[in-house]
Amino acid sequence: MKGIVFEGTKKLAVKDLPVPEVKEGWVLIKVSHAGICGSDMTIYFGKHPRAKAPLVMGHEFSGYVASPHPEFSKGTLVTVFPYLSCGTCDICESGGRNACRTLRLIGIDLDGGMAEYVQVPFDAVYKAPEGVSPKLAAFIEPIGISVHSMRHGGYHPGDRVVIFGAGGIGMAVALTLRQYGARDLLLFEPNPVRMEAARSLGLDALPFGPDVASEIQKRTDGGADCVFDCAGHQSVIDVLPDAVRINGRIVMVAGYKTPPQMDFQKGMMREFLIQFVRNCTRRDFEIACSLTGREPGYEKMVNYALPVEEAQKGFDLLSAPSDAVKVMFRFE
Numbered sequence: 001m002k003g004i005v006f007e008g009t010k011k012l013a014v015k016d017l018p019v020p021e022v023k024e025g026w027v028l029i030k031v032s033h034a035g036i037c038g039s040d041m042t043i044y045f046g047k048h049p050r051a052k053a054p055l056v057m058g059h060e061f062s063g064y065v066a067s068p069h070p071e072f073s074k075g076t077l078v079t080v081f082p083y084l085s086c087g088t089c090d091i092c093e094s095g096g097r098n099a100c101r102t103l104r105l106i107g108i109d110l111d112g113g114m115a116e117y118v119q120v121p122f123d124a125v126y127k128a129p130e131g132v133s134p135k136l137a138a139f140i141e142p143i144g145i146s147v148h149s150m151r152h153g154g155y156h157p158g159d160r161v162v163i164f165g166a167g168g169i170g171m172a173v174a175l176t177l178r179q180y181g182a183r184d185l186l187l188f189e190p191n192p193v194r195m196e197a198a199r200s201l202g203l204d205a206l207p208f209g210p211d212v213a214s215e216i217q218k219r220t221d222g223g224a225d226c227v228f229d230c231a232g233h234q235s236v237i238d239v240l241p242d243a244v245r246i247n248g249r250i251v252m253v254a255g256y257k258t259p260p261q262m263d264f265q266k267g268m269m270r271e272f273l274i275q276f277v278r279n280c281t282r283r284d285f286e287i288a289c290s291l292t293g294r295e296p297g298y299e300k301m302v303n304y305a306l307p308v309e310e311a312q313k314g315f316d317l318l319s320a321p322s323d324a325v326k327v328m329f330r331f332e
Contacts, residue, residue: 001016001017001018001019001115001116001117002014002015002016002017002115002116002308002331003015003017003056003111003114003115003116003308004056004057004058004114004115004308004311004329005017005053005054005055005056006043006044006051006053006054006055006056006057007053007054008046008053009044009045009046010044010045010046011053012044012311012312012315014308014309014311017056017115019116019117020111020117020118020119022067022119023119025121025122026119026120026121026122027065027066027067027068027069027119027120027121027122027125028065028066028067028117028118028119029061029063029064029065029066029078029080029113029117029118029119029120029125030063030064030065030066030116030117030331030332031061031062031063031113031114031115031116031117031118031331031332032061032062032063032064032077032134032135032137032138032330032331032332033061033062033063033134033135033137033138033305033328033329033330033331033332034058034060034061034112034113034114034138034328034329034331035058035060035061035138035139035141035142035168035302035326035327035328035329036060036314036315036318036326036327036328036329037059037060037142037168038167038168038169038232038254038255039059039108039255040057040058040059040107040315041315041318041319042255042257043055043057043108044057044315044319045257047257048108050108050109051108051109055107055108055111055112056107056111056112056113056114056115056118057107057108057112057114058106058107058112058113058114058115058118059080059082059105059106059107059108059112059113059141060082060113060138060139060141060142061079061080061107061112061113061114061118061138062077062078062079062080062128062134062135062137062138062140063077063078063080063113063118063134063331064076064077064078065078065125066117069122069125070122071122071125072125072127076127077127077128077132077134077137078125078126078127078128078137079126079128079137079138079140079141079289080106080113080120080124080125080126080141081123081124081125081126081141081144081282081285082105082106082107082112082120082124082141083097083098083100083103083104083105083279083280084103084104084105084106084109084121084124085097085098085100085102085103086100086101086102087100089101089102095281097281097282098148098278098279098280098281098284099278099279103279106118106120106124114308114311114329115331116308116331126140126285126286126289128140128289129289129290129292129293130293131293132292132293133299134332135299135302135305135328135330136292136298136299136302137292138328139172139292139298139299139301139302139326139328140285140288140289140292141280141285141288142168142169142172142326143172143176143288143291143292143298144280144284144285144287144288145169145172145253145277145279145280145284146169146172146173146175146176146177146288147176147280147284147285147287147288147291148277148279148280148281148284149173149228149251149253149277150173150176150177150180151284152275152277153226153228153249153251153253153275153277154226154249154251154273154275155177155180155182155226155249155251156225156226157180157181157182158181158182158183159182159183159224159225159226160182160183160184160185160220160221160224160225160226160245161177161182161183161184161185161186161224161225161226161227161228162185162186162187162188162216162220162224162226162227162228162243162244163177163185163186163187163188163227163228163230164188164189164208164227164228164229164230164231164236164239164240164243165188165189165229165230165231165232165236165254166187166188166189166191166194166195166197166198166203166205166325167194167230167231167325167326168301168325168326169230169253169254170187170189170228170230170231170253171187171197171198171201171203171297171301171325172298172301173228173230173253174187174198174201174203175201175203175295175297175298175301176291176295178202178203178295179291179294179295184219184220184224185203185204186204186206186216186219186220186224187203187204187205187206188205188206188207188208188212189205189206189207189208190207190208190209191321191322192207193321193322193323194323194325195207197301197303197323197325200300201297201300201301202297208235208236212239212243213239213242213243216239216242216243217242220245222245222246223242223243223244223245223246223248223270224243224244224245224248225244225245225248225249226244226248226249226251227240227243227244227248227249227250227251228251228253229250229251229252229253229254230253230254231254232254232255232256232257233254234260234261237260237261237262238263240262241262241263241266241267241270241272242266244270244272245270245272246270246271246272247270247271247272247273248270248272248273249272249273249274249275250272250273250274250275251275251276251277252274252275252276252277253277301325301326302325302326302327302328303323303324303325303326303327304317304324304326304327304328305328305329305330306327306328306329306330307329307330308329308330308331310329311329314327314328314329
């Protein structure tokens with residue numbers, strides 16, 4: 001089978017690999033589509049603390065059941081919940097399996113979905129909702145991230161919202177919040193092509209520039225109720241304390257490759273809360289499945305679906321400013 005293999009910092013190879021030998025309690029999936037996530041880019045740049053070469057990346061993917069499964073017949077289109085928690089530590093027992101003390105991810109800690117076949121545990125498999133395409137089914141995990149960011153981040157329907165970053169996660173957060181009644185939702189993005197892509201989905205997207213803080217203050221009457229950082233850049237950290245209202249909430253969705261600095265004195269004076277989010281829960285994932293048929297914008301975000309042979313192009317598109325919002329590889 002063909003697979004995309006991470007071989008070291010900025011080194012990829014498309015290789016012929018053996019089809020996985022399925023373990024007991026696991027099922028073989030014939031992959032249809034696999035997306036590039038921000039964490040895959042972190043792996044590619046050699047910055048991920050756990051991922052080690054050689055590795056088949058990919059934790060956002062869809063495919064077809066290809067070996068016996070206790071619930072789904074062969075050929076069923078499925079998506080995959082990629083988080084492997086122990087289920088027994090104190091964090092898991094308190095309901096936080098998405099942040100298990102020994103959490104592993106398919107595509108990070110073991111080979112993932114950027115190959116023609118992958119094996120996953122029985123209980124990681126979710127049937128794709130009726131009418132959902134294989135491409136959209138591969139995007140359900142990022143939608144789950146957006147749902148978790150909304151639920152765990154403390155968003156309340158009707159909140160004024162500001163989002164920084166119009167990449168795959170930022171736009172997914174915006175579309176999910178729109179489904180749940182966000183008003184005065186502003187999305188800031190420095191890349192004009194991505195900004196226009198967001199506008200094409202009916203989002204109020206604005207350029208990120210030197211006057212962004214004053215623009216937010218003016219448009220939200222003193223600051224947003226809830227601010228989502230989906231960009232992961234120091235320039236956003238510099239603006240966050242002025243973007244949120246007094247007693248508001250900042251939700252840190254993006255992963256930072258280098259530690260940022262924040263003006264904590266402003267945090268004290270404005271008494272806002274900072275909530276970090278990680279991954280998503282099974283309930284978030286189930287909600288994401290239900291949302292896929294209600295919001296057509298999710299699938300429109302996937303503006304590149306490349307053949308496996310163009311693996312390098314996919315990562316190059318996301319390594320520098322481009323028109324790419326969400327890049328996937330197709331294997332069928």
